[in-house]
Amino acid sequence: MATWDWQVFCKNTIDGEVIPRCLGSGGDITYLDWMLSAWGWTLSVALLALVVALLLGSLMGILRTVPHKGLVLLGNAWTELFRNIPLLVQVFLWYHVLPALVPVLKGLPSFVLVVFALGFFTSARIAEQVKAGIQSLPKGQRYAGLAMGFTLPQTYRYVLLPMAFRIVIPPLTSESMNIIKNSAVAFAVSIAELTMFAMQAQEETSRGIEIYLAVSGLYFISAFTINRIALFIEQRVQVPGMIGGSK
Amino acid sequence: MKTIAFALSLALATTAGHAEDTLKKIKDSGSVTMGVRESSGALSYTLGDGKYVGYHVEICEKVLSDVRRQLGLSSLSVKYQPVTSQNRIPLVQNGTVDIECGSTTNNLTRQKDVAFAVTTFVEEVRIAVKANSGISSIGQLNGKNVATTTGTTSVQTLRKHERATGVDFKEVFGKDHADSFLLLESGRADAFVMDGSLLAGNIAKSKNPADFRIVGEVLSVEPIAIMMRRDDVTFKKAVDDSIKAMMKSGEIAKLYDKWLMQPIPPANARVGLAMSDNLKAAIASPNDRPMEEYAKK
Numbered sequence: 001m002a003t004w005d006w007q008v009f010c011k012n013t014i015d016g017e018v019i020p021r022c023l024g025s026g027g028d029i030t031y032l033d034w035m036l037s038a039w040g041w042t043l044s045v046a047l048l049a050l051v052v053a054l055l056l057g058s059l060m061g062i063l064r065t066v067p068h069k070g071l072v073l074l075g076n077a078w079t080e081l082f083r084n085i086p087l088l089v090q091v092f093l094w095y096h097v098l099p100a101l102v103p104v105l106k107g108l109p110s111f112v113l114v115v116f117a118l119g120f121f122t123s124a125r126i127a128e129q130v131k132a133g134i135q136s137l138p139k140g141q142r143y144a145g146l147a148m149g150f151t152l153p154q155t156y157r158y159v160l161l162p163m164a165f166r167i168v169i170p171p172l173t174s175e176s177m178n179i180i181k182n183s184a185v186a187f188a189v190s191i192a193e194l195t196m197f198a199m200q201a202q203e204e205t206s207r208g209i210e211i212y213l214a215v216s217g218l219y220f221i222s223a224f225t226i227n228r229i230a231l232f233i234e235q236r237v238q239v240p241g242m243i244g245g246s247k
Numbered sequence: 248m249k250t251i252a253f254a255l256s257l258a259l260a261t262t263a264g265h266a267e268d269t270l271k272k273i274k275d276s277g278s279v280t281m282g283v284r285e286s287s288g289a290l291s292y293t294l295g296d297g298k299y300v301g302y303h304v305e306i307c308e309k310v311l312s313d314v315r316r317q318l319g320l321s322s323l324s325v326k327y328q329p330v331t332s333q334n335r336i337p338l339v340q341n342g343t344v345d346i347e348c349g350s351t352t353n354n355l356t357r358q359k360d361v362a363f364a365v366t367t368f369v370e371e372v373r374i375a376v377k378a379n380s381g382i383s384s385i386g387q388l389n390g391k392n393v394a395t396t397t398g399t400t401s402v403q404t405l406r407k408h409e410r411a412t413g414v415d416f417k418e419v420f421g422k423d424h425a426d427s428f429l430l431l432e433s434g435r436a437d438a439f440v441m442d443g444s445l446l447a448g449n450i451a452k453s454k455n456p457a458d459f460r461i462v463g464e465v466l467s468v469e470p471i472a473i474m475m476r477r478d479d480v481t482f483k484k485a486v487d488d489s490i491k492a493m494m495k496s497g498e499i500a501k502l503y504d505k506w507l508m509q510p511i512p513p514a515n516a517r518v519g520l521a522m523s524d525n526l527k528a529a530i531a532s533p534n535d536r537p538m539e540e541y542a543k544k
Contacts, residue, residue: 013403014410027410096433110419187397188422196420199398203332206356 008207009035009214016205031201031211038197039218045114045193046183046222050176052119057126062156064131075127082124088185091117095189110189118186122179129171133164166237173230177223194218269345269475269482270318278324279314281307282338282347282474285329286424288448289506289518290350290368290471299327302506306367306490306499307348307473313489332398336360339474346486347474350442352400354469354538362479363472364486365533367499368444369525369541372404372467375431375439375446375459382438384463388416394427394436395420401441404467424449431459440466444507447520468525468541491533499530 009032010022024030063075082090094117099105105113137160145155187196198215202208273279283299284291291301308325315323328344335351338344339361352370353363376382382391385408393416395401405418419436421427428449430436439446443461450459473490475483493499503522510517525541 014407096429100433187420188426190418190420192420196397199333200402203398203400204403206336206360208333208337 004210005207006210008205008210011205013204031205034201035194035197035214035218038192038194039222041186041191041193042180042183042195042218043222045111045118045186045191046180048115049118049122049183050179052115053122053126053175053179054172056120056123058130060123060127061130061134062161064127065134066152075131079124079127082120083128087118087121087182088188090121091185091189093117111191114186114189114191118179118182122175122182125175125178126172129168129175130164133168134160136167137163163242166234166239166242169230169234169237173227173234176226176230180223180226181219269479270314270485272342273314273323273345274318274320277320277322278326279311279345280326280328280343281311282330282335282344282349283327284331284349287350288442288444289511290444291348293329294513297327299329300512301348302502303348303350303367303471303473305502305506306493307346309493309498310473310486310489311346313492314485317485335474339476342476345475349474350471351474352469352538353472353535357474358477358537360477362475362477362483363535363537364475364483365490365494365535366470366472366526366529367490368471369523369529370442370444370469370471371465371523371525372401372440372469373443373446373461373465374463375428375441375450375461376437377431378458378460380437382462385412385466386414388438389414390416391437392417392419392430392435394418394430394439395441396424396427397422399441400467400469405440408466428453442469443523444518444520448516448518451516451518452514469538470529470536470541472535487533487535494530494533 007018009030010018010020011031012019012024013029013031013034019028019030022030022032024033060075060078063071064079066072085093091114094113095110098113099108141159141163142155145159146152150158183193184195186193187199194215198211202211205211281299281304283293283301283304286292287301289301290303291299293299311323311325328338330338330344330347330349335344335347335349336357339347350368350370351357351363353366357363374382374385374388382388393405395405395418397420402418402420408414409416419430421430424441424445427436427439427441431439432453439449446461450456450461453459473486475486490499493502500522503526505511507518507520507522
């Protein structure tokens with residue numbers, strides 16, 4: 001069995017000396033400090049991208065179900081565009097290609113670009129799920145809403161979406177967990193997040209097993225926390241008698 | 248993918264035994280596995296189709312043919328196993344790779360896990376800038392964006408310099424050397440700090456090599472050597488003796504010229520990196536001193 005050396009996290013990143021209390025002070029940074037800051041970057045990228053993805057994804061998903069050909073086309077085009085290009089390629093397009101075409105983007109930090117890249121990529125997947133949720137409802141629901149005198153937006157707001165969103169909570173949970181894991185691509189555009197920390201720290205310390213185990217653990221904790229939060233929401237909003245509701 | 252390969256190699260590393268006799272293994276099996284890199288400058292790289300070439304690969308091929316003669320084998324089949332900076336040490340330790348011919352820095356941390364042959368290349372970490380930038384030393388990088396590649400020792404070198412000199416620059420990290428060079432080329436970074444041979448190689452391959460210059464002081468000196476299993480004295484002696492003979496006969500200097508000064512495949516570009524004084528010294532008196540001893544001077 002390999003010998004463990006967990007002290008590696010207490011080492012100073014400048015001279016490799018072990019710092020007694022494991023957290024650096026006065027400008028000294030230990031690998032533990034670095035890893036926690038990297039975790040912060042991972043969560044920041046993932047959560048902001050998740051906000052972008054949920055907003056845009058819901059919007060596009062809804063557009064794909066409205067009785068207006070132009071809007072449906074927009075929603076479909078959006079989904080297919082962002083769903084059919086690999087994520088890493090999209091990140092590079094945002095980082096290298098778009099700023100060359102649109103000079104304004106050059107001023108934006110890579111953090112913002114990667115949030116957009118990850119958010120737009122995931123929004124396509126969320127749009128697909130929201131569309132599926134709405135289409136899973138019987139057509140009569142929509143007609144009933146309209147027959148009651150609701151406008152189309154009101155029908156969505158009060159009749160269709162409350163049911164559709166409850167139905168798609170489980171796949172949206174998976175997407176939210178995926179976005180944590182997918183945020184690892186941010187290392188490619190110079191975000192100091194967990195994957196970059198792992199690659200760099202294992203090179204510097206030669207303690208790859210410990211570093212990768214710790215980083216895997218943090219990814220697991222992050223994704224699992226999202227899972228529990230989503231489960232809590234799902235239970236809080238469930239309506240007895242509906243799909244997914246208590247019997 | 249790297250991570251998966253790494254995890255697998257770890258699983259293997261923990262089950263394999265230590266200190267086997269590589270010469271006996273080669274004699275019994277009639278084959279040997281050489282660890283090579285996909286893209287380590289002119290030292291070790293692939294031409295595609297499972298073909299690997301480079302300065303260190305050719306040295307290793309000559310070493311292995313000496314080993315074959317020493318063992319009295321009529322033929323020796325050489326298998327090429329691509330390795331990465333993440334998995335090269337575990338793969339050497341667990342016996343997957345018998346001799347690693349890439350671009351591995353010989354340092355004290357690694358010497359706890361593996362052995363190194365006598366130094367065959369000395370890497371100097373330098374700064375590449377655009378020729379018209381007017382930057383000529385690290386002091387001028389204050390407040391500038393400095394690119395380097397994730398997973399290399401240059402990141403640490405840069406951090407140490409930042410701490411020691413109080414020069415405050417913004418680091419940007421490329422995911423590989425080509426990516427870091429693109430950062431410099433596109434203006435996202437004002438300088439690219441990396442091993443001199445890799446800088447020279449990237450500049451040689453760029454659209455307009457004249458637009459770039461390598462400037463400034465040497466930030467760190469790293470002896471690069473062929474890597475083997477630890478505690479295998481007979482194999483290390485065989486490899487060292489073969490390399491020392493090549494150093495004496497001038498063959499190493501010829502190989503250096505062939506790979507680092509002349510046009511090399513696949514694009515027939517030349518790296519154009521003249522032999523450093525440190526390497527000349529290492530060839531004049533062969534040694535396997537680790538990086539830490541170079542830093543002391």
